Amino acid sequence: MSASVFLIALGAPFLWALVNHTDKYLINRFFSGRANGGVGGLMIFSTFFSVLLLPFIFWMDRNVFDISLSGASLLVLAGFINALSILLYLYALNEDETTRVVPFMQLIPVFSFTFGYYLLGETITQSQLFGGFIIILGSSFLAIGGIQKDQKLYFKTKVVLLMVLHSIGFGLYGTLFKFVSLKEGFWSGAFWEAIGLVLAGCLLFSISSYRRDFLKIIRINSRIVIGVNLLSELLTIIGNWLTSFASLMTKIALVSLVAGFQPVFVLIFGILTTIFFPDIVKEDISKRDLFQKVSAIFIIIIGTTLLY
DSSP: OOHHHHHHHHHHHHHHHHHHHHHHHHHHHHSTTSTTTTHHHHHHHHHHHHHHHHHHHHHHOTTTTOSOHHHHHHHHHHHHHHHHHHHHHHHHHHHSOHHHHGGGGGGHHHHHHHHHHHHSOOOOOHHHHHHHHHHHHHHHHHTEEOOSTTOOOEEOHHHHHHHHHHHHHHHHHHHHHHHHHHHHOHHHHHHHHHHHHHHHHHHHHTSHHHHHHHHHHHHTTHHHHHHHHHHHHHHHHHHHHHHHHHHTTSOHHHHHHHGGGHHHHHHHHHHHHHHHOTTTOOOOOOHHHHHHHHHHHHHHHHHHHHHO
């Protein structure tokens, strides 16, 4: 991977780390009283935001409709899978701190390697397999709760399950995007994936509880919620495009590995905002908790290095 491609790919985890804390802020600030944390409404908003991107993509490439039916179908499917993966992540974020949820995203390269091997013919070495095992080990350490003094240890099964499914889905989404976009072009891929996101949003809107959450976003503090959501979605889309663009210039697994820096950015942002802006983000930064988080992220980074 060249330095320029690395910097392009690195921009994505930096932006996503900002989005992670923004998502948590929205859930805690405006939907803490809801059983599901309002994730349905946030997800619908995210998918509908893609409508605004379609004219821009078409302006960038007027040939987005010159695509095979099978290619368009796979990209729409990728959009659906992407939406489902994000929904699972939001449910996990509603269950735990951002600095504990996001590191599980480093399981994505493990599944990206698997899908890349079977669908794209990319190779896997023994050191990469060992690196995947190290990442799983670090993630498992982070899933242990109750580390504070006089507390009983327990394993956060629900969060782990949600994030494992998220990682599988996101790995498959990225692989499908590259599989089609290598032939059809980046902007065609982005256009039809956005179509899939919009259709997924329409499906989610048909679910009454999700629809109520979405309408609540419009009613209460609409300027703040919609403004923060717009910024969050813009950063997410830019991050996604940076990753997708970089994946066309190198192996998809290598691009996914650069996302290994995302937990580091999340931890740094979490510490800084907890100290200086506790009303916006408040994480547990006690010595025991911080030691566990830093240790787990360090282990995950070692695994990521082996994968690279």
